[in-house]
Amino acid sequence: MTCRRTRPREVVALLVVWCAVALGLAPEAVAAPRQEPAPGVAYRSFETTAAHGRVRVHLLSVDLRHAGVEVDLLHPGVVAARAPLSRLADASGAVAGINGDFFHMSETQHPGVEATGAPVGPAVAGGRELKAAVPRGQRFGPALPTGTGTREVLGVGTDRRARMDRLVLDGAVDAPQGSFPLGGLNQYALPVGSVGAYTADWGDASRKRAVCGTDTDRAAPCSTETYEVTVRGDRVVAVSDAPGRGPVARDTEVLVGREAGARRLRALAVGDRVKVRHRLVAEDSRVPYRFAVGGHPLLRDGTPLSGLDRVTPAVRTAAGITDGGRGLLLMALDGSPGLRSGMTLAEVAELLAREGAHDGFGLDGGGSSTLVARAAGETSVTVRNHPSGGIERPVPNGVGVFSRR
Known part of the structure; x- marks a missing residue:
């Protein structure tokens, strides 16, 4: 028996099923x-x-x-x-x-804190690094396979080859009191004791969720020791005792600190010169990523x-x-x-x-x-x-x- 595709697409689909049955093919082959x-x-x-x-x-x-x-x-x-x-x-x-990617889709453990909808892992679009990974204990999704974490990505490099890798945040804040490491980039959750940077790529969602939970327990209470610093043109232009919300201008970065990170930020004053540096580094591949998803x-x-x-x-x-x-x-x-x-x-x-x-x-x-x-x-x-x-x-x-x- 010969099955010929000589009719419109809708009819062809029905003929494929009929031919498979007539030929005695297994259902999986249909x-x-x-x-x-x-x-x-x-x-x-x-x-x-x-x-x-x-x-x-x-x-x-x-x-x-x-x-x-x-x-x-x-x-x-x-x-x-x-x-x-x-x-x-x-x-x-x-x-x-x-x-x-999996994402921050609900927030029931922290009253008054809204879900951000932000993804769990790193993200790169058109060669632009949008965000880094949240701590493992803050992720949403099924249990991770042995030996894996939240920094895992599927990506395509500038060499047009797809690969799996891990993207790690390499960042620092250079301040008058000295340099200290950056612990997050546009993340809905920051590591305990760290400072995270928020750019225009974050959006206008509240940054309050960033200081809730811990590295091992998403439901842990929000930190009571927080601080926020706004940097524009490499100068501190505003400070606050709590994370805020609203869009971040393209020439601006907002630093959010919790615990030890908050204490570091409290040492800064309006007018201080501050330089914020961040990039995502591939652990396995030396090829820059044009695209990556967690x-x-x-x-x-x-x-x-x-x-x-x-x-x-x-x-x-x-x-x-x-x-x-x-x-x-x-x-x-x-x-x-x-x-x-x-x-x-x-x-x-x-x-x-x-x-x-x-x-x-x-x-x-x-x-x-x-x-x-x-x-x-x-x-x-x-x-x-x-x-x-x-x-x-x-x-x-x-x-x-x-x-x-």
Whole structure:
């Protein structure tokens, strides 16, 4: 029997299923036709069986060797903000993408403190370093695999190769009393005893949450010893006993200190000359990153990481690196009723390996899991999976695929 694709796209999808049944193919082999949102970018979906039931997988394959194909961070313009992934993709001209990092989505332990919506890990967009990672005990998301932390990223360097790495904050404040290290950059939580810097990239959200919790306990009380210093043009222009809120001007940096960090800042006075320096340093690669998003590793050199959850299924989003960093797989599970039984983290790692990934990276799941892609001839994306909450959840960032033709 021969199945020929001689009809419109909607009819072809039905013919594929009918042909598969007639040929006696297993249900896992029944998949929707492969589509190309752009040259070098392919989308397909298929059903498979996991330990807890059937799931539908939505998968983007990205060829970074293809001229014009780029990957970059989708975000609302500032760190402490969220928007639906489809809106972020269309606003930036992306042809496809998935949601990104876990984020500060709720705040019930600290009365009067609001959730910022800021992501957990480091973020780099277009070569611009937006933020560093919060302490491990302040993160949101599933238990981390053995030997990993909040500084883990999936990124693409200026060499156009994708890789997993760790981005560490290297920063300092040079003040009249001497230099001291910077402990944070545009983060919703600062390490105990540290000073963090907030720039225009943070947004207008309150900085009060930055001094709540500890490095090991997100629910610990807010610090009672805090201080804030505003620096403009390398001069202190304002001081305050408590973290404030509101947008930060482009030529300004706000320093927030807690405990020992607050005591360091109290030594500064209006008019003092202060220089703030910060950058994100890759622990493994010496190649500068054009794009990076936070999450956690799942797969290294084709082997799932030890300590991955093999019990708890959920709707998941993940990425895989193929062909020595020359290719990316971007995956989201479907959250529609009947197919939302989900996969464990270990199953996701194994799926990525079967699809050809040698390294794999976990991103935010559950109601955040979203994959978007353009149809041929369209100028806006369509949500291809069914978000488990019924509608798109606003997210702080995502992995965007671009065709610069």
